[in-house]
Ligand code: FES
């Protein structure tokens with residue numbers, strides 16, 4: 001399906017990966033089978049908090065088709081360690097975070113509904129499920145706390161002994177005294193209370209794993225739905241102690257979406273890998289949607305109070321924030337950095353704010369672990385900033401667009417008071433373009449027209465910024481990260497001139513097979529169908545940090561550029577020998593090496609062949625072959641930013657919201673493939689609209705999950721969304737060779753405040769929380785009618 | 792070895808993608824599991840096992856059904872067609888081309904179900920407007936694309952079939 005053409009950067013090249021997906025030939029983990037495989041089913045805790053007095057597996061083991069029933073004791077007996085959180089956060093007082101143990105199978109306590117009690121391995125999944133019903137667990141039910149607002153109460157249930165008042169850490173960032181001083185001289189203070197609703201990421205492909213132990217080689221292979229197979233291998237080797245890295249191969253084949261939830265190292269894949277050795281057969285597990293709701297890491301879940309100090313002209317003087325973040329019952333792999341360094345560092349938004357102070361308490365509850373979900377911390381920051389500035393504008397009687405403009409950062413680089421140094425941007429340009437595309441000035445007429453139809457129409461802005469390109473290794477190391485966040489690439493040129501690119505990034509919908517190949521095609525001047533992208537297999541790609549945080553372009557592709565630089569340099573040396581010219585005279589352009597000022601030259605493929613034949617250059621000076629690798633460590637974060645405008649109507653009779661217009665103007669720096677970027681923006685907005693209008697994971701007071709299926713948890717469907725109007729502005733990112741900033745999370749970050757700001761505009765009240773469901777909006781609309789009647 | 796004695800299994804005979812198939816199946820085996828596991832037709836996906844996501848849509852006697860909600864034994868005597876079959880007989884070539892051209896897929900997991908729904912819309916004929924297409928897609932979840940490109944692709948295939956592209 002791919003044309004045999006050279007693909008320039010900036011062209012909407014159609015995707016190489018499409019063919020297999022549109023013909024039903026994708027290879028997702030659950031599509032794979034291993035000879036002799038058995039099936040795993042996990043027995044999960046029905047209680048939010050309980051002590052396990054005893055587990056009797058004897059009846060289950062005798063059931064037909066059962067191969068093994070294993071518990072936490074068996075794991076411990078084999079000396080396997082627990083799951084880890086890879087980012088150390090220190091509290092204000094300098095003490096390290098209070099991380100409770102997280103065994104892959106519970107040892108003596110279960111801490112949320114869905115926590116892993118035992119694994120039943122059988123010939124068929126049905127047999128495993130039947131046997132699970134025969135496992136007898138003697139639970140002593142303990143008091144549970146699922147409500148974040150209650151979790152730190154003195155004398156309440158304690159979830160981990162190491163964490164008094166269930167407090168993981170009490171962290172701070174910024175200048176407390178400076179912020180207090182800003183408030184002391186403020187002409188106006190705007191305050192806001194926000195609940196950032198808990199979300200279930202819900203990639204459409206549920207998680208799955210196949211563990212396969214080869215006794216002959218004493219080596220494991222794990223197929224798993226992972227966004228970062230090398231990190232999975234590292235954690236399973238270095239911390240869980242499953243096997244050394246050279247004896248553990250992790251393969252993430254086609255992965256059906258991740259959105260963060262497939263970054264983490266979970267109990268199930270750990271157990272499948274381990275159990276395959278224990279039972280001497282491949283062990284396969286596929287998550288059901290109900291299980292995914294129970295134990296895929298959730299996202300968001302903050303309670304925040306924010307206060308903004310302003311002068312008499314609407315200029316921001318200071319910003320004070322207190323957030324309580326729900327971590328769930330255990331610290332998931334990257335959970336601790338989400339409400340801290342991925343959150344508070346973005347509290348300056350697009351604005352020049354002289355003083356910021358933020359406190360974050362991270363808290364255990366008897367709920368599923370909470371970790372990164374599309375945007376991870378940055379949507380929470382953006383929601384707060386864009387809501388409070390909108391509220392401030394309305395309190396001061398200013399136009400929300402003007403309020404923003406008055407406070408924009410306009411000179412770069414700009415050092416914020418919360419670590420980040422913004423390197424490039426033009427926030428006025430994206431605001432102007434968005435307002436023009438949205439016909440902002442024509443809005444009052446449209447509102448009046450809607451009013452005549454009995455509809456409440458509102459318009460809302462969101463001028464977001466995010467930090468992507470995660471991340472400079474030394475910088476994140478100084479903030480507590482347990483790993484460096486560089487990326488690797490290898491460019492293998494074959495003797496006939498076609499190319500394999502090995503990358504440590506992972507694609508699970510982002511289209512890397514196309515964009516990465518597009519980059520190589522453009523650079524080497526060879527048709528895109530002669531470039532293959534290899535990823536997701538630790539035996540093929542030496543190492544990599546994977547895909548999340550919109551990092552694969554800015555970091556992953558930068559590594560490819562670095563490797564391509566080396567390929568070109570070596571190829572020039574070889575070309576010089578073959579062409580009997582001096583190296584300095586060799587030019588490379590449009591896929592040809594030429595001797596400057598002559599018509600003598602060689603095609604890229606001819607140089608490749610010469611590199612392997614190795615007849616025409618001194619191999620004492622130049623090694624045969626043409627293959628180069630690179631590790632790229634970014635020197636700064638990247639700062640995608642833009643402005644989204646949501647225009648909507650609420651039907652006061654039903655409370656139903658209809659989004660009638662959506663404008664997104666984004667600055668992603670250099671765009672390699674605008675078609676793929678457009679898709680990322682669309683999908684991000686859809687998830688952000690979901691958060692704003694529909695989605696919420698709810699637990700009852702006993703910690704039972706109330707929203708455990710698609711009957712209770714609503715996500716946007718085709719009829720819920722409008723068509724989107726997209727625009728781009730471009731300021732190059734100065735810190736990476738391509739000038740890219742990243743685009744994967746922008747929509748999910750920008751959308752929620754745009755929707756809620758539009759709703760507050762439509763309904764004339766600031767008191768609208770997420771998700772703004774029809775029931776809530778109907779009540780607000782009715783109260784408004786009553787209020788108006790009384791006036 | 793086997794989990795259950797063979798007497799717990801029931802015979803099922805049906806046509807899948809034009810080929811006659813006879814198998815013994817456990818009564819609780821869904822049609823989705825049957826095509827995926829017994830027949831290794833893994834293009835049909837399961838995303839919710841409860842009729843809410845549309846990833847498992849197949850044609851049963853020409854009509855889209857959620858294969859997660861149908862037991863294999865209920866399909867006895869039926870003609871089943873999956874994305875693989877539709878592809879092989881060229882029935883959705885234009886739709887597939889439109890998906891590719893318009894970038895109507897990202898992770899691809901929802902795509903087979905989207906194609907089955909798209910096929911049903913195309914079979915109905917006419918030129919439904921975008922609202923109708925969105926409405927007809929409302930049984931299919933996609934978490935990646937925001938749907939706009941999918942609506943565009945189906946609209947484009949419709950227009951081509953109606954000769955007004
Ligand atoms: S798996 Fe059948 S509708 Fe979701």
Ligand code: FES
Pocket residue numbers: 204256257509895896897898899900901902932933934935936
């Ligand atoms: S393309 Fe990923 S769910 Fe639709």
